[in-house]
Amino acid sequence: MKKVIVIGNGMVGYKFCEKLAANPLRDQFDILVFGEEPRPAYDRVHLSEYFSLKSAEPLLLAPMAWYQENRIELRTGELISEIDVSSKSVLTHKNQSFDYDYLILATGSSPFIPPIQGVSKTGVFIYRTIEDLEAIEEYAKKLQAKGKFRAAVLGGGLLGLEAANATKELGMQTQVIEFAPKLMPRQLDHTASDLLRAKIESMDIEILLGKNSKEILGEEEMTGILFQDGSVLDTDMLVISAGIRPRDELAVKAGILCGNRGGVEVNRKMETSEPSIFAIGEVALYNQMIYGLVAPGYEMAGVAVDQITGGEKLMSPTIDMSTKLKLVGTEVASFGDPFLENDEVIAIRYENKQKGIYKRINISKDGSRLLGGILVGDASDYNQLFQLYLNEIKLPENAEDLILGAREGEGGSALGSALDLPDSAQICSCESVSKGDICGAITSGKSSSLKEVIQCTKASSCCGGCKPMVTELVNETLKSLGQEVKETICEHFEYSRQELYDLVKIHKICTYNEALDQLGKGHGCEVCKPVMASIFASIFMETANRQVTIQDSNDRFLANIQRNGTYSVVPRVPGGEITPEKLVVLGEVAKKYDLYTKITGGQRIDLFGAELHHLPLIWKELIDAGFESGHAYGKSLRTVKSCVGSTWCRYGMHDSVSFAIRIEERYKGLRSPHKLKGGVSGCIRECAEARGKDFGIIAVEGGWNLYVCGNGGANPKHAVLLASQLDDETCIKYLDRFLMYYIRTAAPLMRTAPWLEKLDGGLDYLKKVVIEDSLGIAEELESEMQGLVDHYACEWKEAIENPEMMKRFKHFVNSDESDDQLVFVPMREQKMPKPW
């Protein structure tokens, strides 16, 4: 039995364990791992997600139990303080000594702290571990409570921008300070950096370039930064992200050979100057370089495992540093040599400032090889370009098509199909999985779906950047084996939503039970039931009252369930316009039923905390006062927001309120694959935020501009211009066509923005369908929509007038009591549910 000690349980140290655990000779080794951090290794690449996840659990690369199952002794929270090379042992900070036969240094790196005066002041942070993030969040909250909202990030590289996004998301006004005259100096050229800068600044993060910091100002707590040029930036906290320093302190002390500027020197076997000691990951100095990316680190881990198990694997002679990332919502990628330009190399550039897109490829003079490039704003071509570069594939005749797309005729992609790649082509660089591995997993019969391929090869399980290509390979390989690949909605129906929509229509299927009998199997589930309910609604305009139990749980009770099981009540307020009389009614009803009231982000009023059996009573009063259901619970039209428009506003060009009301009245109750929102603004100042909606209408000289496919939410997208200067009727006609086409063809829970992204041919195609009627279905779409509009009924009115339908609004079947487990606590002058 050989003893292996791993120092450091970070991403690469973990990968070493994973690979050794899977090695056939695993049983010949005792594995002991020391990690300084309090928890097992986690995914540092996705560190920033910790802010939204609020838990380390999902980030863990493997739970504690995994180490036990694999007989790996992991000691977290234990630091190694010394290596004794002569006795082959290590000493922990608790002075315990352990012997090794093989020692693996996987101690990673730590953020580089530039020698600026005052860096030890309170309010200065680094960005590397979960604890760092916790400290940043806590401090930001403390500042905010004191009315302070300014944060700065030192370093405009990849990590700095990520940290800046994080502080912004924490609600801080953020500024980025970079010493170089451009952002991401190591990956981007000037044009790319300028474009990225404009994009980031449009997201309210300010960028200061060419600034050399001299001193952190403030007494105990920092209050600002003084620059070399004498200027001062007032700010309340600072996150330093100015590069990394390998943690080679143990090696230096033990007399292991290290580089002048840090890092443990290794050869192609990952061996250090000391036989039986290996260094991998960000601590290793290979080719006189430290590689701050996981992919090379994972390769190093693989080589080290192979070496100690008697193999002969060597590290690749050159390391590829290509990356694709999403920074502050902007895609950025660079591959090969991004800057290359000389007599032998030609750079082709495409820049579109309006859309914020820049693409550059560097090709050999004879046009045959791709040598490197940069993509900002749209990195959808990355995987393809990267493969062409990496596998030195001969380029097509018009190399510019690679970034501009073929502009004439059909013209597929330059790469044709992913299947044309050589088997050796590396697809997933993090886990170094080749095309042959992926296709082989299927042809050998080991896997038969994307999920299984990912499980068995680990491809795209790390950063996920290669997922589109893995998906394509899996689908194409399955197809080549004669297996059909389908986007089925769940295990009960082997159809896509669009297929089900057509089948229901053609076979005139009217109930969910019939659909299960004729098209599906089993009892159905919480996925297919709401999908079918939505399809029935779109074809027959049936309300949620007809097939109650297939509705999503909110639609079943015509209200949104809240965290304690009570409900919210949101009456429709078309266009956000409401009379004082109606406001009074809302107030009185809320008072009577003791409801919490709040103005929503959708320009209406939400009454929260209604018990199930009170819902009909509340709605009866509201309906008597002229209100209708607001469908806040449904995947259906929510609100059409308006700004006050030309009736009152001095800039208004048209009457946006009247038009918003007309449109909301037209589409109210319309059910769709996901929720639908609209907005109408009276001029381009856009106070209704119409371009943040699925459809947005903006008054311009000579009519309305119609924008489609925007949304807010987690992935905000501005709506894009479909048609301009429309009169009222044409605008509605186009909207009818657009909405109905979306309702017919979108996948479940897919909003209009991702739908457009997936639509073959994109916006141009959509324009053809909606405006030019290229499919010849415009009239059909309009008449279907008219049918739905004509059949509108208020679901709540229907429900309270029908005793049979009313039965469902009761907490107990066998008692009239109300739920005795509900507990509310007071909050300001109202109430809220007792917190979890």
Next chain:
Amino acid sequence: MEELLKTYQTVSDHQVLHWICVGGVSDFPENAGGCVKYKSKQVAVFHFERTQSWYACQNLCPHKMEMVLSRGMTGDAAGIPKVACPLHKKTFSLQDGKSLSGDELQIATYPVRIENGNVYIGFAD
């Protein structure tokens, strides 16, 4: 809250001390659930009409301790009858109460009998 959770323990057929009538078959929706009260307990009762099967479980979702499971959607996963919590859609087997969402959560289940058009739930207390 832990206390409350402990009051719900799975009852198997042979442990039943009392069969309690909780209503007529038609008081419960088909292919969905209703909630019934027994002493201080809230129990969710489900009627799977397609196979004429009935299931009962605690109404308390163990995820966030809310009385909501009876309002969840029903269905099956590879043939196992299940309910999806209306709050975060965690799903539970109605056969053995185990979570089907890949976590350790567990709910108590109760036996159901239908006699003369009435629904009876078996309790051990």
